[in-house]
Amino acid sequence: MAILREIGAHYSPEKKGTVFTVWAPFAKKVDVLLHKPEPIEVPLQREAMGYWTALSEFANPGTRYTILLDGETERPDPASFYQPTTVHEASAVVDHTSYAWTDKKWKNLPLHQYIIYELHVGTFTPEGTFESIIERLPELKELGITAIELMPVAQFPGSRNWGYDGVLPFAVQNSYGGPEGLKKLVNACHEQGLAVVLDVVYNHMGPEGNYLHDFGPYFTDKYKTPWGSALNFDDNHSDAVRNYFIQNALMWLRDCHIDALRLDAVHAIYDMGAKHFLQELQEHVQELEEQVGRDFILIAESDLNDVRLINPMERGGYGLDAQWSDDFHHVIHAMVTGEQDGYYKGFGKPEQLAKVMTQAFVYDGLYSEHRHRTFGSSTENNRAEQFVVCSQNHDQVGNRMLGERLSDLVDFETLKVVAGLVILSPYLPMLFMGEEYGEQNPFLYFVSHGDEELIEAVRKGRREEFKAFAWQGEAPDPQSEKTFNRSKLSRSYTSNARQNQLRAYYKQLIQLRKSAPALSKPNKATVHARMEAHDRVLHLVHQTKEPHLYCLFNLSDTQQDAQLLRTQETAGSWRVLLQSGATAWGGPGETQPDTLEQKAHLTLPPKSVLILQQQLSR
Template sequence: MSILREIGAKYNPGVGTVFTVWAPNAEDVKVKLHLSKDKLIPLQREAFGYWTALAEEAVPGTRYTFVLDNDKERPDPASLYQPDGVHKASEVTDHTAFAWTDTKWKSIPLQQYIIYELHVGTFSEEGTFEGVIEKLPQLKNLGITAIELMPVAQFPGSRNWGYDGVYPYAVQNSYGGPEGLKKLVNACHTQGMAVVLDVVYNHLGPEGNYLRDFGPYFTNKYNTPWGEAINYDDAYSDPVRNFFFQNALMWFRDYHIDALRLDAVHAIFDNSARHFLQELQEHVHELDEKEGRQFILIAESDLNDVRLINPVERGGYGLAAQWNDDFHHVVHAMVTGEQDGYYVGFGTAEQLAKVMTHAFVYDGLYSEHRKRTFGSSTVHNPAHQFVVCSQNHDQVGNRMLGERLTQLVSYEMLKVVAGLVILSPYLPMLFMGEEYGEENPFLYFVSHSDKDLIEAVRKGRREEFSSFAWQGEAPDPQSEDTFKKSRLQHSYTSGKRQLHLREFYKRLILLRKSSPALSTPDKNKVQAYMDEHEKVLHLIHFSKPPYTYCLFNISTAPKKVKLNQENFKGNWIVLLSSADPMWGGPGHELPQELQGQSEVTLPAESILILQEQK
């Protein structure tokens, strides 16, 4: 495992700030302190292309830039704060100054994560970390145990999903900067909630990306959707790997983040003997031991490859979990009927039953969409290694009009979909606003300053939609109106149906936490089957008694179904019916107890949850 090297501006109280930057091809590097009278301080060259110097007069709040070969003046690639945006000076920040109150916090086990993904800029009216803090009690009340923040690394302007970040170490100034993020994490831990942070190690955004001026951070060995790949295995790659290893460790150590969601790891290209992700996990394990708590890495990948989450002794990288797109695609295609783009080949009854027990649909099968055999078996991987959802920023925001399921399916079907996610054996994730049926879209938005780049983004979005049969004109990503339309209304406080839906989500989450069979989910102790014609999924959890029997009617007609009396012969009590008027449903005629009954009638588009009664 490589030896790590500190980079950036490290402030030491009473001593000053040590500046360190990697610039292997430079002949001369200076740090320019933006004081009342600017001061240039030469840096000394060290091994492997690093340059360093101590500046006694540099204290927290001091602005600075690096000057390369007396020519190019640039912000710090490892800047902790860009108070004036991506093109201006960096600011010295003291990570030791924050008054944390979470010293007893040890996080929660991954198995207990119920994740709520949110975008800081659109989650609240304020669009800041403070705005999120104000609403944490509402998320706690809902039953959320972990919030997941879309990327907060500094991006150009004030409107962006976060995947155009160009300073991986700097917290977005318009959100509240480093201090604001620490306050949010501290507040979450006070509420008993973990924090997952989305980080992007597969590319950097185009505007304000000055890394090439410092060194070979990129390589043309591989092609990515964003151009040259980050240099993880070419010449000079050791300091590049160090740059991102140190970044991950900073979020855990200095911001007390509990887990990182690693964006699109299939675009991290590395043919080294020890893959970047494996070595990253090893460094994180070292920090685990040092800090006395577990830090978690969750991968986003569209490869269906369990090598990401398999232990090293089984040839894996040892990450804790990964997102499961197959689950989303099956559910979405089944309830909407969509078969365009990457939904091709998804949406059968057999697949819905399979994802409940095998996580992946394509686990070594031929994919019509990809025109090849795809995926690997999950037989040795526990359920908590897979994060599932029915909506997320990608699947909503990458629709041309940003429609949520609220616009695509009926109110009753929204409850069915909620049950499929929350009652699955996997880690459930909600996308902000889905719990009450938010009606505003979540659109793609940017606030670049380069006219050519703005036009390129507009063109790229139009081309991205070409494989889907969507009608209409794509909203302008650069328009502030596009951003404003994506802001949550939190209208469940005034809308009765939305309040009913939120209460339904709350009850589902409570059942998942309190029911023995649901609170200790095991995909090897789940029975799932579904008739293609009847469109009713039988999902039985039997990891611990009393067993839980969930029935999902995904058709638009009432269905009379036979219960599985062969393997589960006890009587059943009704825990929940989505058709109940208390959830805004049309009503039902179910008794509270099913004494030896072998048949039950399900209303159209409904869930019925039964619990074994011995």
């Protein structure tokens, strides 16, 4: 495992100053300019492998500074912890040791207990700040959420962005509240018993304010990503680039007390070296766990269905804890909407739903019509808790032309069926902010770039992206502040009875997931799924622990007759726990008696969920 090198501006009370470290292997001279009333120039000393460093007693927390390369090029610090103004101007020294944490007794939740709520800081509240989220944490805890996932908060240009255009990975977005605001939020989450997942981007940099080229070979021409040149993880001088991103991950976990990192689009992290960057990252995270006595979680987003990401290192894997399953989303979305365009091509077949419920992937070595190739690998040896699933997320909603949520695409009863499929699956469920009550405001793509040519290029790029889909209309202008404001949550469930009923239904499902022994830690090998393709009825039986749980999902728009599967595990009588059509959840009414025998014939209402619990003999 490579030895790490500290980078950035690190204030030390013991040293009575700040140690600056910059990687600039081709520079002949590197200085730090302190932006005092009387500017101070601090010359850095060259050390091995292209690093430059020096201690300045004149730099304290809050001191603004820039890096001067060869006496000509003045830039923010690539490892800046805070940008008080913009991505183009001076960085500020941050003392990461001074925050008064009160979460010393906090221990990260076991992975199988994660019920994730993905949110965008800028649109989750009217204020769009970290501190304003704190006021909403009791609502999320009452809903049953156990972890919030923040979309990227690394500094991006302007004040409106999804976060994937970040260009200073160590700096916490100033318009959200900077590093101090983030720490307050994390501390408050831990006080509420909530874990915090942070989305980080290690596969590309945004287009505006990306000055890494000025410092060294952070990028390589060996590979291309959808967003431009690939980051240099395996070419000449790549050790320092790997160090840069590993240090970034450790900063979030160590200094900001983040519990888990969601690693964005790891399929675009290109590394053909003997030890993949992701494996090295996991090794350093494990070392940090030993140092601080806390557990951390790494979750990968990948569209390759490759279990090498989560396989243990001794089996040739990278040892990450979990990964997203796009297949799970695509199957359900295609089934309930009928969409077959773009990457939905080949999805939506009834038998795929049963398969994805027990194997996480549909394409596990099969030919994909969309990709025109065979892809994916078997999940047979992977635990259910290693897969994160959802019916909506920022990508699947926000990358639609009009940003429609599922509540705009399907009817009310179908929303309840979909919620059941996600929350009652054996995997880690994730909700997208507002989903739990059927938020009507869209979640659109928005930016606030300062370069007119770039703005026009973004508009054009969005139009090109939608050509693979048969969507009608015109994409809202991503640069417009109106687009951003339209994407803010309305929280209308407080005044909308139907939405409040949907939220109560979500709450009940989550409570059931937490309380039912069969769902406490599902084992894929003891989960049975069978799809009656002709009537679109899914039988999902959780047999990991007694009493077993039997879930029936009618995805058709007509009433269906069904009978419980006849196996040794399903013999006996069953108690009805939940009917999605109950009037309490805004449905037409309950149709089942309180108990059912295994041989009973059932009549399932259209678009409905029925949950039964085994009655054990005494």
